[in-house]
Amino acid sequence: MVPRPCVCVGPFKMKLGWEAIRAEVLRRIRTRIWAPGGLIPSEEALALEFGCARATVNRALQELANSGVLERKRKAGTRVAALPVRKATLEIPVIRQEIEARGQAHSFRLLSRLLKVPPLAILARLGVQDTVAMLHLQTLHLAGGIPQVFEDRWLNPSVLPDPAPDFSILSVNEWLVASVAFSIGDIAFSAEPASAQEADALAVGPGTALFITERTTWATDAPITWVRLSHAPGYRLQTLL
Amino acid sequence: MVPRPCVCVGPFKMKLGWEAIRAEVLRRIRTRIWAPGGLIPSEEALALEFGCARATVNRALQELANSGVLERKRKAGTRVAALPVRKATLEIPVIRQEIEARGQAHSFRLLSRLLKVPPLAILARLGVQDTVAMLHLQTLHLAGGIPQVFEDRWLNPSVLPDPAPDFSILSVNEWLVASVAFSIGDIAFSAEPASAQEADALAVGPGTALFITERTTWATDAPITWVRLSHAPGYRLQTLL
DNA sequence: GAGTGGTCTAGACCACCTC
């Protein structure tokens, strides 16, 4: 009795791109030809088998390592991940885009605009030691006239140009993406009961389950903004794929 | 008075890897040397400027395109994204891992295990037309004895091996990742009030705001499972970076 | 048609890690 056929199918004839190689590797993993936790052949061996350059195999395997399917270590080789930590990619659009993508009209109301010292928790999030005053902006975003998102934001006034933009005309959000472009930050999601203020703004009962997005943004040197978005009931955040 | 120095610093001396190039490109975007919506030089031009091969520039720019900072089109060239759709990557670990990573003991109780026909909404999610019976499993996950996650799952029985695993000993979740490895699916997040059953299982008041994770998984041909996780209050989902 | 990004190659060197 011979072992299962087809464990190694030998050199391929047709030309293979890195996507084809990725697909073939994935197939071998899914069909358990290569078992979880197991070593797979070296890049060189695979390049030989597939009849392509090592760089092409490398590209395919790196892609799979990025998505958590493979674990690679120098010298140790490449293994099929034992506990596949799913990595999901989310797209976080600007609110206006999100609403208009649903075919609704976006509008917003600036509810509050005050310069004051934020709570310590927020200063801490922004990595600030001193108690500096920041611009506190509260905005309600509407879709077709219906309240959709309540935005609570603290903005570092030192990033503002001298005649500060009129945020009752231009949404803060959009001014930021256009002006303080592409900074780093982090994002967190949670569920929380609506506060009295949120309930009032979104026209829901207090305590209603709200989907919360919280974002902190820094420039290379200084903190820029902290924002908390409270989404009206029915909001769903979905992954691509 | 001369214009700002350093708009174009000319050929670099030291050796640059693709990460250094990515960083430099990002810097030029953040400092608005290259404005949002604007074209940046071609790969060839950049390779010349940085004194490296075009493939190295390509690697750097592709990375930035993947993270939504650049938009690339053949012939049209590479532009700085006008509306930066933030792409965030989430790691979705297995529940046990997540709890143990916080230094708590993970345990679980299988609350229910029935073979019956799921609601139409769930059949639809799984892309099934016929009304087939599926395995309905309800599990409560605990961290250090405290209820943490309520799991409501429908499982396609045809993916089970003949003596079905005893899910009161091995968590369904873990059996799945080990056995039906690496399938595709999609994930959605939302906030919802606790149902009577959820409230009871998680020991919270009914209507409490719960963070909900909903996942659908297919194999290449057949549906595998639909699962809804209700997280106890306090749960936060955070991006890397 | 021409310019751009997307990909592949064959070879090379290096950093890292296990043995």
Add this chain to the structure above:
DNA sequence: AGGTGGTCTAGACCACTCT
């Protein structure tokens, strides 16, 4: 010490798309 992945190069061809 040696094998492995990570990266870079110089060159090439192709596919797409804007004009």
